[in-house]
Ligand SMILES: Nc1ncnc2c1ncn2[C@@H]1O[C@H](COP(=O)(O)OP(=O)(O)OP(=O)(O)O)[C@@H](O)[C@H]1O
């Protein structure tokens with residue numbers, strides 16, 4: 610268990626005009642699973658390589674339990690990185706691959722053999738020691754890469770998009786396995802992904818990065834309920850933004866006045882946001898916080914139905930239960946209710 614502290618970390622690649630990582634400050638809790646989330650090219654791999662010691666920062670500090678790692682070479686850091694393309698040694702057996710880190714440390718054969726068996730049990734692939742990597746499926750190779758990293762009992766395990774090559778079903782299984790291993794071993798994990806759903810499912814905390822800059826570092830639910838900006842809200846699937854002004858606890862917009870919850874911090878001119886799944890379709894005329902609109906389209910999605918509703922010239926998207934496809938018709942007038950506790954106000 611190791612706490613990772615990143616302070617004022619910068620990386621400018623030689624010849625580059627912009628920073629790949631721009632003044633990153635981040636605390637990664639000991640024994641937790643922290644996701645680095647952001648679009649392609651935002652600096653996730655660069656950050657991971659600096660934590661692992663595979664890349665020197667341009668400036669800034671990375672500390673493990675308070676000890677600066679800048680002068681410490683990668684093999685002495687106790688941080689192990691697992692790459693997206695696994696990088697198993699093709700000429701070695703699976704057992705030799707998994708035991709590699711222990712062999713490098715001069716551990717005796719009998720101990721290595723025992724540890725390899727234990728690791729293969731842990732990743733739920735017992736008995737594949739004698740196979741070659743190419744005799745395994747992609748998902749199985751992925752688990753071998755994980756076993757190879759875990760066998761050296763790292764303090765920090767860095768996983769760089771480890772699941773992006775897998776199909777949906779395997780990805781789900783691997784997510785569960787990673788969570789289980791993390792709980793069992795209590796290793797501090799940093800998990801890179803550009804998939805917000807994956808980050809939400811796996812992580813205790815998410816660091817959202819755009820263009821090398823940390824935009825929000827929070828528990829997953831906060832990115833849905835209290836995103837810091839419109840860009841963050843959109844990255845997490847937010848689509849409804851009403852321009853207007855917050856006066857006291859009332860938000861005034863072109864389509865009406867709505868109560869905002871306690872705790873909204875962005876006063877004055879702003880954007881009211883409400884998630885499509887938080888809107889109630891077909892509320893009573895005398896209910897509070899409603900606006901009347903006309904349904905312009907609906908799509909049945911199996912697990913839910915998605916509606917588009919026009920209120921004056923503002924299009925609002927609503928996600929309702931699947932059966933509502935039978936209740937509400939295109940062209941029909943409906944009341945939408947924006948429950949005050951589900952409304953959030955963003956800076957404009
Ligand atoms: N060796 C390098 N030399 C110069 N620029 C680089 C180098 N590696 C990465 N970059 C640049 O640094 C930025 C961040 O790259 P990085 O690989 O960290 O992104 P990422 O978030 O991991 O993206 P992806 O999701 O596509 O893997 C990008 O603009 C990239 O082009």
Ligand SMILES: [Mg+2]
Nearest residue numbers: 653654655769
């Ligand atoms: Mg990357």
